[in-house]
Amino acid sequence: MPLxxxxxxxxxxxxxxxxxxxVKPIGxxxxxxxxxxxxxxxxxPDLITKTEDGYTSTNAYLAKSGGKYAKAAANPLxxxxxxxxxxxxxxxxSAWARGGIxxxxxxxxxxxxANYGDTPWKRYAMAFAGGFIVLYGARLAGGCTxxxxxxxxxxxxxxxxxxxxxxxxAAIPVAMLxxxxxx
Amino acid sequence: xxxIILAIVIGAAFGAVLDRIGASDPNWITRMLTLRHLxxxxxxxxxxxxxxxxxxxxQMLGLVDVGHMSVKAAYAxxxxxxxxxxxxxxxxGYCPGxxxxxxxxxxxxxxxxxxxxxxxxxxxxxxxxxxxASGLLDGxxxxxxxxxxxxxEGLLAMRGDILGIVLGLVFIxxxxxxxxxxxxxxxxxxxxxxx
Numbered sequence: 467m468p469l470x471x472x473x474x475x476x477x478x479x480x481x482x483x484x485x486x487x488x489v490k491p492i493g494x495x496x497x498x499x500x501x502x503x504x505x506x507x508x509x510x511p512d513l514i515t516k517t518e519d520g521y522t523s524t525n526a527y528l529a530k531s532g533g534k535y536a537k538a539a540a541n542p543l544x545x546x547x548x549x550x551x552x553x554x555x556x557x558x559x560s561a562w563a564r565g566g567i568x569x570x571x572x573x574x575x576x577x578x579x580a581n582y583g584d585t586p587w588k589r590y591a592m593a594f595a596g597g598f599i600v601l602y603g604a605r606l607a608g609g610c611t612x613x614x615x616x617x618x619x620x621x622x623x624x625x626x627x628x629x630x631x632x633x634x635x636a637a638i639p640v641a642m643l644x645x646x647x648x649x
Numbered sequence: 650x651x652x653i654i655l656a657i658v659i660g661a662a663f664g665a666v667l668d669r670i671g672a673s674d675p676n677w678i679t680r681m682l683t684l685r686h687l688x689x690x691x692x693x694x695x696x697x698x699x700x701x702x703x704x705x706x707x708q709m710l711g712l713v714d715v716g717h718m719s720v721k722a723a724y725a726x727x728x729x730x731x732x733x734x735x736x737x738x739x740x741x742g743y744c745p746g747x748x749x750x751x752x753x754x755x756x757x758x759x760x761x762x763x764x765x766x767x768x769x770x771x772x773x774x775x776x777x778x779x780x781x782a783s784g785l786l787d788g789x790x791x792x793x794x795x796x797x798x799x800x801x802e803g804l805l806a807m808r809g810d811i812l813g814i815v816l817g818l819v820f821i822x823x824x825x826x827x828x829x830x831x832x833x834x835x836x837x838x839x840x841x842x843x844x
Contacts, residue, residue, distance in 0.1 A: 468671030471688050475695025475824060477666050482700035485659050487713045489652065492663060494746040498770035506771075527777035545652045552660025553746060554753035557673060560665035561754030572755050575675040575742060586757070593758040596741025597748060597765025598772070599733045604745055605773035606780060607730025608721050611744040614731070616693070618721060619820075620700040622813045624791040624804060625723035632731025633738065640739035641682035648685055649676050 482616055489545060491621065493613030495604035496535070497550040503528055503539035514540050577649035607632075664750050673750035675742025675758070682739050684831035694824035701817030705810040708798075715798040724788025726780060741765075 468474065485492045503523075507513045514523045514536045521536035523529040528536045538544050561567055570576070574589040582588060604610040607629050609618065615633065618626020670692050671677035680686035707713030721727075738744050743751055743762045751759035780786055794812035795803030803809055 468674070468677060468688065469669050469692075471670075471691035471695060471824065474666070474670035474692040476699055478670060478692060478696035479699025479703070481659065481663050481666055482696060483703040483707075485663075486700070486704055486717050487707060488717075489655055489659070490717055491719050492659075494749070495770075498745060498766050499774060502767055502771045502774065525774055525777075526781070527774040530777075543653065545656045548653055548656035549660035549663075550746075550749065552657045553664035553667070554749050555657075556661030556664030557668045557750030558664070558753035558755075559661070560668035564669075567755045572757055574758060575679075575756075577676045577679045577742070578758075589758050590761040593741045593743070593762040594765035596737040596743065597762035597767075598737070598769035600737035600741065600744060600748070600762075601766035601769035602773050603730040603733025603735075603737065603769075605730070605770055605777075607727045607734065608724075610734060610746065611738070612746045614721060614727070616697060616700070617719075620697050620704065620817075621718050621720055622701070622793040622796075622809060622816060623720040623723075624793060625721045625727050625788075627793075628723055628727045629731040629734075632728040633735035636732040636735030637682045637739040638684065640736045641679055642684075644740060645679050645683060648683075649679070 482620055486617070486621075491613065491617035492549075493546070493609055493617060494550055494553070495601060495610035495613065496538075497547055498601050499527070499535060499605065500538050500542070500547055503535060504542055507539060516540070575649070577645055577647075580647040580649040581645050663746075664753070667747055667750045668754055673743070673747040673754060673756075673759075675751075675756075678738070678742045678747070685834075687827050687829055687831065691824045691827055694820045694827070698817040698820030698824065701813050701820065705813035705817065708796075708810050709814075715796065718796070718799055718801075720790045720792055720799075720801050722788040722790045724786050726785040727788075729785065 482492055514521055521533040521540050523536040574586045578589045607614060614626050614629035619630060667673050671689055677689050681689040704713055708715050741762050743759055745766060748759050748762040748766060752763050790801050791804050792801045792809050793804050794807045794809030796809030
């Protein structure tokens with residue numbers, strides 16, 4: 467059972483506040499692009515090039531806004547990228563400290579097994595397809611649940627409200643359709 | 650160097666909290682999105698409210714730098730992208746941050762989610778010029794009120810920091826007001842076992 471919402475909400479709110487007070491609002495999905503760009507630039511070094519006043523790329527998306535994504539990929543030891551690596555470290559340690567995820571859960575979540583039986587590979591296919599549209603959508607929107615919904619609405623950003631409206635308008639019916647059985 | 654230390658500390662805290670509130674557990678995401686258990690929804694609403702009140706309160710007291718805000722542009726693609734993300738979030742039970750957290754905590758399906766995500770992000774990088782040309786990415790960085798000292802235009806002329814605190818309190822009030830469950834429990838379904 468996760469933390470009670472009062473404790474959990476306060477802790478999560480504090481993390482978002484500390485981030486914006488000390489550095490900048492939390493965001494994650496851009497770093498999927500940065501990772502892709504690091505790999506792609508390693509394979510094809512012509513992808514990202516240094517210019518007189520920064521970086522640019524043959525890919526229009528990496529080159530946009532003065533090449534800021536190209537710059538981040540050329541210098542992976544930057545705040546936003548390290549933040550996401552640390553996120554994984556923190557989550558991994560926290561899960562380990564509370565005894566870890568059970569073997570059944572690691573294979574497939576209970577809600578999947580309740581609806582589709584012991585079909586881990588179908589689950590992995592669903593997770594892969596889900597990941598594809600989540601990140602495609604997040605990049606189209608310019609942010610994800612962290613950057614748009616949490617950081618955005620917290621800053622009274624109009625885009626955060628538009629994003630949250632779209633996300634829940636799709637997520638609630640899809641979840642109800644796919645997962646009719648409770649776990 | 651300071652910024653890297655902050656990235657490690659704040660990032661690790663964020664990851665640990667995501668793990669502890671159940672946000673990286675597809676069972677709890679699904680319970681929220683099917684409206685069967687709103688613990689996580691209440692957590693998120695309380696967090697947004699808390700963050701908002703602290704940030705705008707800190708700004709009004711001069712303790713928090715307004716320049717640290719970063720508001721994203723509002724454009725039609727935000728809604729379309731939101732719909733896509735929502736559908737995938739429901740199907741997979743993960744969003745970008747929680748998928749990474751879940752993969753790090755040992756969930757095998759989350760590794761597939763992250764792999765799919767890297768491919769999806771790459772697909773967007775390649776198709777970006779078409780979206781750009783469509784005009785669906787054109788918009789402006791707007792906040793609901795007008796925040797003193799911020800570079801963003803306000804939708805309303807009223808003071809954005811005061812509005813931010815009021816809305817923050819509204820989010821907190823909704824978190825308290827929401828019931829634990831919104832849909833009726835069907836008869837053949839057993840009580841959810843404790844994990």
